[in-house]
Amino acid sequence: MARALLLASGRALFGLDIKEVREVLKAPPLHYVPLAPALVLGAINIHDAVVPVFDFSQLRGAQSEVGEHIVVLQGACMALAVNAVHGLCSRTIAMPGGIMHPWVRETFISVRGLAGLIDPVALQQTLEQRLSTTRSLPAERVSEWIAR
Amino acid sequence: MRVEITYKFVMGFIIVVASIVALNYLVPAAALVPHYMEQTLSTACALLVGLLLGWIFSKAFTANILVLKSAAERISDGDLSQTVYLPNNMLPDETAELADSLNRVTTNLRELVGYIRTSSSKVAEEAQGLSVMSQEVTASAHEVTSAVEMISRGAETQAAMVEKATEHFRQMTQSVDQVAEAARAAAGAADETVHTAERGGQVVTLAMAKLGQVLDGVEQHGQQMLSFSSRVQKIGKVADFITNISQKTNLLALNASIEAARAGDHGRGFTVVAEEICKLADSSERAMAEITEMIVALQEESANVQEALKENVLGMSSGRSAVLRTGKTFEEIVSTAKVAGERAEAISSLSRQQVEAVGKVADTIDEIARVVSENAAASEESSAASEQQSAAMERMALSAQDLHALAEELQERVSRFHLGLKRNN
Numbered sequence: 096m097a098r099a100l101l102l103a104s105g106r107a108l109f110g111l112d113i114k115e116v117r118e119v120l121k122a123p124p125l126h127y128v129p130l131a132p133a134l135v136l137g138a139i140n141i142h143d144a145v146v147p148v149f150d151f152s153q154l155r156g157a158q159s160e161v162g163e164h165i166v167v168l169q170g171a172c173m174a175l176a177v178n179a180v181h182g183l184c185s186r187t188i189a190m191p192g193g194i195m196h197p198w199v200r201e202t203f204i205s206v207r208g209l210a211g212l213i214d215p216v217a218l219q220q221t222l223e224q225r226l227s228t229t230r231s232l233p234a235e236r237v238s239e240w241i242a243r
Numbered sequence: 244m245r246v247e248i249t250y251k252f253v254m255g256f257i258i259v260v261a262s263i264v265a266l267n268y269l270v271p272a273a274a275l276v277p278h279y280m281e282q283t284l285s286t287a288c289a290l291l292v293g294l295l296l297g298w299i300f301s302k303a304f305t306a307n308i309l310v311l312k313s314a315a316e317r318i319s320d321g322d323l324s325q326t327v328y329l330p331n332n333m334l335p336d337e338t339a340e341l342a343d344s345l346n347r348v349t350t351n352l353r354e355l356v357g358y359i360r361t362s363s364s365k366v367a368e369e370a371q372g373l374s375v376m377s378q379e380v381t382a383s384a385h386e387v388t389s390a391v392e393m394i395s396r397g398a399e400t401q402a403a404m405v406e407k408a409t410e411h412f413r414q415m416t417q418s419v420d421q422v423a424e425a426a427r428a429a430a431g432a433a434d435e436t437v438h439t440a441e442r443g444g445q446v447v448t449l450a451m452a453k454l455g456q457v458l459d460g461v462e463q464h465g466q467q468m469l470s471f472s473s474r475v476q477k478i479g480k481v482a483d484f485i486t487n488i489s490q491k492t493n494l495l496a497l498n499a500s501i502e503a504a505r506a507g508d509h510g511r512g513f514t515v516v517a518e519e520i521c522k523l524a525d526s527s528e529r530a531m532a533e534i535t536e537m538i539v540a541l542q543e544e545s546a547n548v549q550e551a552l553k554e555n556v557l558g559m560s561s562g563r564s565a566v567l568r569t570g571k572t573f574e575e576i577v578s579t580a581k582v583a584g585e586r587a588e589a590i591s592s593l594s595r596q597q598v599e600a601v602g603k604v605a606d607t608i609d610e611i612a613r614v615v616s617e618n619a620a621a622s623e624e625s626s627a628a629s630e631q632q633s634a635a636m637e638r639m640a641l642s643a644q645d646l647h648a649l650a651e652e653l654q655e656r657v658s659r660f661h662l663g664l665k666r667n668n
Contacts, residue, residue: 119501
């Protein structure tokens with residue numbers, strides 16, 4: 096039976112296949128990245144590797160929240176700042192298709208309720224798309240960021 | 244030349260007789276009538292001549308007597324204004340002397356009547372004045388009588404008021420006696436108050452000592468509560484530390500589970516161990532959460548107890564100050580009661596002096612009452628005297644009126660005498 100790491104962002108529940116998770120950290124020292132978009136909270140150092148940290152709440156289109164835990168993904172070189180991590184759970188009665196977001200692969204029933212299983216590849220594509228949109232901003236916006 | 248009237252009548256008779264005799268000779272000589280008629284004619288002529296001469300002589304001799312008669316009648320009628328003048332006074336006789344005597348009588352009467360008239364009018368005036376004066380004196384005597392009566396009534400009122408004043412003074416003496424008695428009682432009460440307040444002060448001193456012990460105990464409890472609170476805070480810090488360790492253990496177990504899951508079948512046993520560790524960490528976290536809640540509750544309780552102790556200490560302090568104030572108040576009561584006792588004693592002695600003074604005043608008022616009674620009697624006597632005087636003056640007024648009436652009657656009587664030019668009233 097497949098197992099997943101259960102995450103909480105706002106009032107919504109999400110799951111990550113355990114094989115896609117590399118490590119869970121609690122409030123590590125976060126380094127500020129200059130000129131980065133608001134989606135990028137900063138960067139952390141994991142075993143001598145610099146990994147960008149994304150705000151999962153902003154990613155799903157909600158208000159930015161204080162993330163206590165940071166989940167480092169295995170394949171893609173990135174980390175997600177989430178509200179809480181509820182530990183491991185078994186994925187029972189998995190239903191294909193996303194509920195609201197393109198990066199949700201399927202929906203399953205966890206011990207804490209209905210949760211959407213995150214597809215890391217689709218998530219990485221979405222992030223790249225969002226970041227490229229951000230990069231195509233005009234020069235005056237860049238200078239405005241610098242001034243800010 | 245004075246010729247008495249007798250001689251005058253004799254002379255007249257002689258002349259009449261001589262003329263008759265002469266006629267008796269003349270008629271025959273004239274031969275006017277026949278001889279036989281001569282006797283008759285001579286007789287008739289003698290009669291005529293005798294009657295004529297007799298009438299002329301008697302007229303001439305009695306003219307002065309008529310004048311005197313009319314003068315005497317005037318005088319008898321009261322007319323004293325005219326002097327008697329005899330028209331035929333060639334040969335003065337007794338009538339001239341009578342006329343002189345009548346004139347002197349008239350003059351004397353005139354002077355007498357004038358004197359009587361003047362005197363009677365003066366008497367009438369004086370009587371009038373005396374009457375008026377006596378009336379005035381009567382009125383004054385009446386006024387004096389009424390004034391003396393008022394004085395008498397005033398003296399009676401005064402006597403009554405003095406009597407009342409004496410009564411008031413007697414009542415005042417009784418009141419002052421009562422005041423002295425009350426002041427003595429107040430002095431006794433003040434002494435008792437002093438004793439009671441001294442006992443109260445001793446009780447307050449004892450209460451102060453006990454309260455000080457209680458306050459010391461409460462302050463000691465407060466210190467113990469403070470140390471207890473600080474220890475509870477230390478326990479809370481240790482609990483926080485343990486909670487942190489369990490959370491980290493939980494995270495480590497989670498990461499270990501992830502690592503074991505990635506190891507596949509080789510890591511299955513480790514997965515079980517990691518999950519057990521994870522559960523242990525969860526249970527220890529929950530227990531620590533309960534412990535933390537209990538510690539928080541303990542801290543709140545100890546804070547409440549500290550607050551209550553502070554309030555108790557404050558209340559005790561205010562109680563101590565209240566007891567101190569009570570002690571001071573008892574001391575003030577003692578001093579005030581002593582002063583009150585002294586003053587009550589002073590009031591008592593003063594009121595005794597007052598009783599003596601009031602007795603003297605009462606004696607003086609008795610003397611005044613005696614004098615007032617004498618005054619009342621004297622004023623009654625003077626009232627009677629003035630009434631007698633008033634009656635005498637009334638009698639005098641009546642006498643003056645009688646005198647006036649008498650003078651008027653005299654004047655009336657005298658007024659029928661006419662004094663001629665000298666009459667001036």
